[in-house]
Amino acid sequence: MTDMPRQPPEPIPVTLLTGFLGAGKTTLLNRLLKEPGLADAAVLINEFGEIGLDHLLVQHFDDATVLLASGCLCCTVRGDLVEGLEHLLRRMDNGAIPPFRRILIETTGLADPAPILHVLMMHPYLVMRFRLDGVVTVVDAINGGATLDEHPESVRQVAISDRIVLTKTDLVTTPEEAAQLDDLRRRLRALAPAAPVLDAARGEATPAALLDAGLFDPSTKIPDVARWLADEAVDAAEAEARGHVHDPNRHDDRIRAFTLATEAPVAAAAIDMFLELVRGTHGSKLLRLKGIVKLAEDPDRPLVLHGVQHVLHPPSQLPGWPDDDRRTRLVMIVRDVEPAVIRRLFDAFMGLPMPDQPDGAVLADNPLAPATMRR
Numbered sequence: 001m002t003d004m005p006r007q008p009p010e011p012i013p014v015t016l017l018t019g020f021l022g023a024g025k026t027t028l029l030n031r032l033l034k035e036p037g038l039a040d041a042a043v044l045i046n047e048f049g050e051i052g053l054d055h056l057l058v059q060h061f062d063d064a065t066v067l068l069a070s071g072c073l074c075c076t077v078r079g080d081l082v083e084g085l086e087h088l089l090r091r092m093d094n095g096a097i098p099p100f101r102r103i104l105i106e107t108t109g110l111a112d113p114a115p116i117l118h119v120l121m122m123h124p125y126l127v128m129r130f131r132l133d134g135v136v137t138v139v140d141a142i143n144g145g146a147t148l149d150e151h152p153e154s155v156r157q158v159a160i161s162d163r164i165v166l167t168k169t170d171l172v173t174t175p176e177e178a179a180q181l182d183d184l185r186r187r188l189r190a191l192a193p194a195a196p197v198l199d200a201a202r203g204e205a206t207p208a209a210l211l212d213a214g215l216f217d218p219s220t221k222i223p224d225v226a227r228w229l230a231d232e233a234v235d236a237a238e239a240e241a242r243g244h245v246h247d248p249n250r251h252d253d254r255i256r257a258f259t260l261a262t263e264a265p266v267a268a269a270a271i272d273m274f275l276e277l278v279r280g281t282h283g284s285k286l287l288r289l290k291g292i293v294k295l296a297e298d299p300d301r302p303l304v305l306h307g308v309q310h311v312l313h314p315p316s317q318l319p320g321w322p323d324d325d326r327r328t329r330l331v332m333i334v335r336d337v338e339p340a341v342i343r344r345l346f347d348a349f350m351g352l353p354m355p356d357q358p359d360g361a362v363l364a365d366n367p368l369a370p371a372t373m374r375r
């Protein structure tokens with residue numbers, strides 16, 4: 001018998017469920033797990049709330065954090081999360097539990113989801129076996145506005161989300177509450193313009209609407225860049241935000257979503273230097289980055305970028321462009337950074353004419369510039 005080369009197993013999609021204390025995460029999770037399509041999902045939760053989960057594959061992980069040698073706080077790895085994920089994989093690979101086709105991770109209401117996403121993007125083994133499908137953030141229609149005002153971590157949870165679920169809209173009865181809900185919806189749209197807002201009480205938070213938020217259309221397996229990037233929605237929100245006076249004391253006014261785009265093919269070194277500089281300078285202020293790049297060296301095979309804070313998922317290349325839009329497009333969500341600052345840098349590195357600005361060559365040719373930025 002000839003040995004067939006072994007294909008690596010398909011990475012298992014992971015959905016991160018986040019949202020503030022009492023927002024309704026467990027209630028939503030319980031409902032989703034009763035859906036037939038999720039019978040073969042595994043669940044990892046890091047606290048048992050008042051509502052129990054009676055699902056076959058529930059595993060618990062603690063809040064324990066392990067500081068990496070670099071000492072970078074945003075890279076704290078949830079040790080038990082890594083262990084929990086490895087344990088589930090081991091038991092599946094050994095046949096001790098039935099194969100699961102998806103993982104849902106419910107975080108504590110106070111958690112910043114970024115370190116959990118970092119685990120999925122950086123761990124040398126887990127990054128091969130799992131892929132981040134999306135971040136679902138649950139927001140309470142009654143308390144959501146006050147929570148955003150008081151807790152910056154809840155603003156971050158919304159800003160990095162791919163889907164938002166509004167809960168408790170059934171409790172909105174008075175005209176004042178309805179007006180507050182309108183305001184909350186506006187805030188959510190500004191914070192996460194690419195994330196559809198789904199109303200749980202109206203039955204909109206279905207598995208079809210919440211899951212498979214990644215680049216590939218689950219039915220065709222073809223990448224759907226427009227849906228994944230949602231750059232048009234971000235552009236529209238950016239235009240709306242331009243007319244608005246930003247109040248630096250409001251947590252959500254400090255967050256900005258914007259897009260960068262160029263028709264011209266981009267040299268791999270230029271995009272590399274640009275990202276290096278943005279990550280080096282703005283690090284934790286860069287909440288999320290998604291992008292597709294037309295490489296000068298290989299223009300027919302677009303490069304896919306995906307990052308949370310300064311951590312980039314290992315970039316991949318698609319075999320071809322899925323539609324007619326072949327521009328390089330990046331969507332960024334930042335905190336406390338003016339989009340114009342990053343836009344100027346992008347234009348400089350992409351070689352766009354910038355008569356009155358220092359351009360990329362000045363940095364790249366400068367022997368005093370950091371080594372990563374020199375030619």
Ligand SMILES: Nc1nc2c(ncn2[C@@H]2O[C@H](COP(=O)(O)OP(=O)(O)OP(=O)(O)O)[C@@H](O)[C@H]2O)c(=O)[nH]1
Nearest residue numbers: 020021022023024025026027049051109167168200
């Ligand atoms: N009326 C109404 N109540 C809801 C809805 N969603 C959740 N709840 C209630 O809100 C309370 C908190 O819900 P949970 O699902 O425990 O919220 P959680 O986000 O998991 O809470 P923590 O784990 O404490 O962060 C429970 O009493 C739920 O029954 C909803 O859409 N409408």
